[in-house]
Amino acid sequence: MNRPLVEVEDLAKVFDVSPPWLNRVVERKPRAFVHAVDGVSFSIERGRTLALVGESGCGKSTIARLLVGLYGATRGVVRFDGNDMAKSLTSRQALPLRRRMQMIFQDPYASLNPRWKVLDIVAEPLREHGLVDSDAEARGRVGELLSSVGLNPADAEKFPHQFSGGQRQRISIARALATQPEFLVCDEPTSALDVSVQAQVLNIMKDLQRERGLTYLFISHNLAVVRHVADQVGVMYLGRLVEVADKAELFARPRHPYTRMLLDAIPDIHMTGRARTPVQGEVPNPLNPPSGCSFHPRCPLANDRCKAERPALVPVQGVRVACHAVEEGRAG
Amino acid sequence: MTEPLLDVRHLRVEFPTRRGTLLALDDISLTISAGEILGVVGESGAGKSLTGAAIIGLLDPPGRIAAGEIRLAGRRIDNLPYEQMRRVRGREIGAVFQDPLTSLNPLYTVGQQLVETITTHLDLSAAQARRRAVELLASTGIPAPEARVDHYPHQFSGGMRQRVVIALALAAEPKLIVADEPTTALDVSIQAQIIALLKKVCREQGAAVMLVTHDMGVIAEACDRVAVMYAGRVAEIGPVADVIHRPAHPYTAGLMGAIPAMDADRERLLQIDGAMPRLTAMPPGCAFHPRCGRATDRCRVDRPELAAVGQTQAACWHAVTEEV
Numbered sequence: 001m002n003r004p005l006v007e008v009e010d011l012a013k014v015f016d017v018s019p020p021w022l023n024r025v026v027e028r029k030p031r032a033f034v035h036a037v038d039g040v041s042f043s044i045e046r047g048r049t050l051a052l053v054g055e056s057g058c059g060k061s062t063i064a065r066l067l068v069g070l071y072g073a074t075r076g077v078v079r080f081d082g083n084d085m086a087k088s089l090t091s092r093q094a095l096p097l098r099r100r101m102q103m104i105f106q107d108p109y110a111s112l113n114p115r116w117k118v119l120d121i122v123a124e125p126l127r128e129h130g131l132v133d134s135d136a137e138a139r140g141r142v143g144e145l146l147s148s149v150g151l152n153p154a155d156a157e158k159f160p161h162q163f164s165g166g167q168r169q170r171i172s173i174a175r176a177l178a179t180q181p182e183f184l185v186c187d188e189p190t191s192a193l194d195v196s197v198q199a200q201v202l203n204i205m206k207d208l209q210r211e212r213g214l215t216y217l218f219i220s221h222n223l224a225v226v227r228h229v230a231d232q233v234g235v236m237y238l239g240r241l242v243e244v245a246d247k248a249e250l251f252a253r254p255r256h257p258y259t260r261m262l263l264d265a266i267p268d269i270h271m272t273g274r275a276r277t278p279v280q281g282e283v284p285n286p287l288n289p290p291s292g293c294s295f296h297p298r299c300p301l302a303n304d305r306c307k308a309e310r311p312a313l314v315p316v317q318g319v320r321v322a323c324h325a326v327e328e329g330r331a332g
Numbered sequence: 333m334t335e336p337l338l339d340v341r342h343l344r345v346e347f348p349t350r351r352g353t354l355l356a357l358d359d360i361s362l363t364i365s366a367g368e369i370l371g372v373v374g375e376s377g378a379g380k381s382l383t384g385a386a387i388i389g390l391l392d393p394p395g396r397i398a399a400g401e402i403r404l405a406g407r408r409i410d411n412l413p414y415e416q417m418r419r420v421r422g423r424e425i426g427a428v429f430q431d432p433l434t435s436l437n438p439l440y441t442v443g444q445q446l447v448e449t450i451t452t453h454l455d456l457s458a459a460q461a462r463r464r465a466v467e468l469l470a471s472t473g474i475p476a477p478e479a480r481v482d483h484y485p486h487q488f489s490g491g492m493r494q495r496v497v498i499a500l501a502l503a504a505e506p507k508l509i510v511a512d513e514p515t516t517a518l519d520v521s522i523q524a525q526i527i528a529l530l531k532k533v534c535r536e537q538g539a540a541v542m543l544v545t546h547d548m549g550v551i552a553e554a555c556d557r558v559a560v561m562y563a564g565r566v567a568e569i570g571p572v573a574d575v576i577h578r579p580a581h582p583y584t585a586g587l588m589g590a591i592p593a594m595d596a597d598r599e600r601l602l603q604i605d606g607a608m609p610r611l612t613a614m615p616p617g618c619a620f621h622p623r624c625g626r627a628t629d630r631c632r633v634d635r636p637e638l639a640a641v642g643q644t645q646a647a648c649w650h651a652v653t654e655e656v
Contacts, residue, residue, distance in 0.1 A: 055519040164607045165376075194375035199590035206600065221519065224549075228592035228601065232434065265524045267549030282489050282522065326395035 003082065004043035004217050005183060006067070011076035013037040013062050017287070034064040034286050038239040039076070041313070044232075046182070049209070049216040051230035051247075053223055053262070055283055060219045060238040064187040066218060068103045080183065100131050102176035106123060106188035108168035112160040118171055121155035125178040145174040147225075149204055166197030173204065186285070187219045188230045223266050227251055238286060238294040245319035254323045255331065257299045293324065301325035335406065336363035337540040338387070338508055340558040343377075343400035343410075345386055347611075354611045356382055356395065358564045361638070366507065368533070371572065372544045372553035377608055380544045384510045387542070388427050389417040391486075404508060423453040426501030426539075430513035432493035435500075436485040442469070442496045443481035446503055453504035468499040472529055491522035498529060505537060527554050537593045548591055552576055560584050563608055564620035570644025580646035583620050585632040618648070626650040 018024065018031040037059040044050045052060045065071045067078055067091045078085040081100065088097050102125075112121055122145055123138040125131075132138040143153030149170040160168055169189060176184055179235055189205070190198040206229065214287040220226050226233055226247075233250045235243045235258065243256040254260045281298040284290055293311050296302040305324050313322040325331045345357035357379050364370045372380045385391050387402055389409070402410040409420055421427070428433045437445060446465035449457060456464065464480070469477035472495040483559040485493060494514060501509055511530060515523040531554055534541045543554060551558050552572060560571040560581065568581040569614045589602025609615055618636050621627040631650050638645040641652075 055521060166607065196375060196587060196590045197606040199592075199603040199605065200605070202592070203600050203603055222592075223520075224592040261521065265520045267524070267527075267547070267553040279514070282491055285517070 002046060005046045005081055006044040006217070007077075007079040008043065008063075008067070009041050009077045009079075011037055011040045011063065011066060011078060012074045013059075013066055013071060014074045018175050032287055035239050035289070036286070038065065040236075040239075040241050041076075042234055042241065042244060043234040044183075044215055044217060046215055047209070047213045047257055048231045049218055050232045050234060051218040051220060051226040052234045052236055053220060053226050054236035055105070055221060057238075057283060057286055058236040060221075060236050061187050063137060063236075064103065064185045064217065064219050068101055068185050069098075070103075075213055095129060099125075099131075099179040101183040101185065103185045103187065104169075104172050104176050104181060104189045107192050108165055108172055109192075111172055112168055114160055116159070118142075118158055118160070121160070122156070122175045122178055125175060129179055131179065135205070142174075145178055145301065146171075148177065148208070149174045150200070153310060164197070165193050166200055169197075169201050172203065173201075173208075177208070181214070183215045183217070185217045188221070189218075190225060191220065191222065198225070201247065205229065223262060235262065236318075238284065240294070240322065241320075242295065242322045243319065244313070248292055249319055255316060255319060255326050256323050257301050257325065258295050261298075293322075299325075301330055303330075316317075336364075337366045337405055338364040338542070339403040340383075341389065341401050343383070343386060344392065344398045345382060345395055346398040347395045349394070351612075355614070356564050356611060357386065360400070360564075360566055362559050362566065362569060364542055365507070366540050367534060368557065369534055369541040369543055369555045371551035371553050371558040372542060372561060373546060373558055375546060375559035375608055376542070377513050377563075377610075378566040380546075380561050381512050382564075383561070384427075384512045384542060387397070387508075388510050390421075390427075417451075422506070423504045424506050424508065426506040426509045428494075428497050428501050428509065428511040428514045430516050432497045432517070433485065434463075435495065435497050438485055441482050442488070442499075443485055446481070446496075446500060449500055449503040464503075465499075466606060468502060469496070472496070472499045472502075473525070474499075480615075490518055491525060494518060494522075494526055495529065498526070502533060502537070507539060509533070509539050509541045510544070511541060513546070514543070515550060516545065516547070521548070522603075530554060534650060548576070548587065555611060558562045560587070564611070565612065565619060565647065566638060567620065567648070568644055568646040569638065570642075574643040578642065578644075578652075579618050580641035580644050580651040581620075581648045582624050582626050582650070582652060584646075585652055586623075606627065622643055 013036045014035055015034045017034050019029045023029055054060050066073050069085060083097060088094060118271055119142050121332060122142045126141055132141060142156050146153050146155055147321045151170055190201050218229055230247050233247050234241050237258050245261045254263050290297050292308045296306040311322045311324050313320050316326055340360060340362050343357055343360040347354040347356055371384060374380045379558050386397060397410050401408055404424060443465050446468060450461040450464055466477045466481050469481060474480050474492060474495050488496060496629060515526050522627055526603045527550060530541060533539060555572050558572050558575050560567045562583050568575060568584045574582060579588055586602060586604040592601060604623050609619060615622055617633045618631045621631040636647045638647045
């Protein structure tokens with residue numbers, strides 16, 4: 001088997017959210033740290049899609065930013081095609097490596113410069129990486145890129161405000177595709193869109209993956225969307241992966257109690273009037289996470305071990321789960 | 333059948349602008365009975381929130397009701413003077429908005445806000461009102477209500493804040509609750525809790541609920557009937573199970589196909605090409621015809637009215653009658 005395109009080992013990011021120095025001295029406030037991502041490991045095979053799901057504040061967007069180098073990691077290694085990203089991005093190799101990975105952001109209203117024409121937006125990565133020699137060539141490439149996402153080449157002369165949300169997200173995709181990347185990090189690419197438009201964007205993303213063999217990291221809080229696009233799914237809770245499994249396996253046989261709760265909580269249009277099981281309680285404050293397994297205050301299977309000892313992500317029946325109850329066979 | 337609690341007939345809302353009058357809601361008719369939850373669903377700009385705003389009398393100027401009428405328990409409320417409408421709002425109609433942080437005053441404790449609402453609408457002393465505030469917080473599932481009543485909104489999490497907003501809406505036991513995207517800003521696990529709460533309120537108090545949302549899953553779970561809106565018009569209205577499983581309007585059918593399903597694996601999602609028309613460029617005839625696979629010459633000229641198709645009513649010349 002080939003080596004995975006993206007390998008992440010024990011990745012962690014700690015944000016310092018301490019009050020300013022003067023407040024700490026005068027009001028005797030302690031320093032405070034948020035462990036946004038806390039020891040996450042996964043890998044993505046070439047041409048496949050890994051989806052990360054979880055509720056607000058679980059660290060999924062932080063992982064996206066760590067992977068493309070928008071944040072520096074506190075600990076851990078990200079390897080892209082065998083290259084250590086932290087080392088490569090400061091070396092001479094940075095530009096060719098950056099060309100091979102691109103990011104699509106959530107908000108198509110905030111991620112496009114309103115003062116630039118679509119031509120300049122989509123051509124920027126081409127010029128930055130020296131992939132075109134003349135304006136005419138750039139214009140031609142931008143036209144092709146716009147066509148590939150279902151827009152009209154003539155749209156290059158317009159400004160972002162002249163497009164709807166779905167069309168803007170296609171412009172973002174065209175920009176991300178400009179450097180012919182192998183790996184796309186998509187941070188909630190459709191959550192700002194209406195369902196009919198979401199369907200258009202998801203279809204385009206799947207078509208592009210088939211045509212170009214793209215590898216995706218797909219971040220979403222919507223399990224139905226994840227089920228549609230992903231090959232593998234990682235479920236996150238408070239900065240850690242609690243379960244990683246193939247899509248079919250995860251949706252058919254969720255192992256971790258949190259995954260089960262999430263799946264139960266989704267409203268399904270085909271189950272009219274079904275009383276779903278509301279998840280008990282709320283996500284704890286990440287500044288002060290619970291001891292042991294961070295899910296234990298909401299977990300029906302929690303016992304004393306869960307309160308004291310943090311479970312590691314271990315292989316169980318072909319999937320990886322971080323749960324004492326599953327490991328001990330108490331989960332049923 | 334008993335007389336509906338809320339009866340909206342041929343409602344038309346216009347926004348006069350310098351470049352001419354925009355027709356934002358066009359001939360909206362819908363009813364809600366006591367104890368019933370009506371879902372209003374549609375994509376951004378379909379006019380669903382505007383319908384809610386028109387009913388609670390909070391249209392942003394220059395928007396105005398140009399035609400039609402709104403009746404609450406038989407009484408016309410669309411032409412009430414401001415002061416009278418202010419009394420109806422809160423006493424007879426409770427409102428829950430999308431963002432719980434902006435619907436609460438950050439400078440007052442939730443107890444003060446609840447007591448203010450209660451004493452405005454009900455003839456209770458301050459002490460009685462405070463007791464009622466604690467009861468309301470308890471009934472919406474807030475733990476330790478005696479202590480929480482003296483907390484400020486920022487001390488609550490998003491889900492808890494939305495519970496406070498629902499408690500506020502319920503303060504005077506209104507007959508109608510208009511909930512505009514009450515769960516959109518919340519995580520799925522919290523969303524389920526809030527939907528369960530709304531259903532409980534509807535069942536226990538016999539209140540009518542108008543639930544505005546863009547999430548078909550929420551509609552399927554919470555509502556008895558649903559109105560599907562498109563470009564300021566009602567495209568289809570009927571019992572939830574019929575609209576979801578046997579959609580009569582091609583737009584509803586397309587909307588259903590576009591939602592990634594949890595139980596079926598499809599390689600591609602059904603997509604409706606194009607986007608909803610802008611108010612400034614509304615096509616003649618049926619507003620959906622430029623995106624519709626069934627459109628004929630008649631659709632481009634004549635505008636369809638709501639007509640019965642099985643259990644539902646759909647505004648379409650070529651309503652889908654067979655199973656899709």
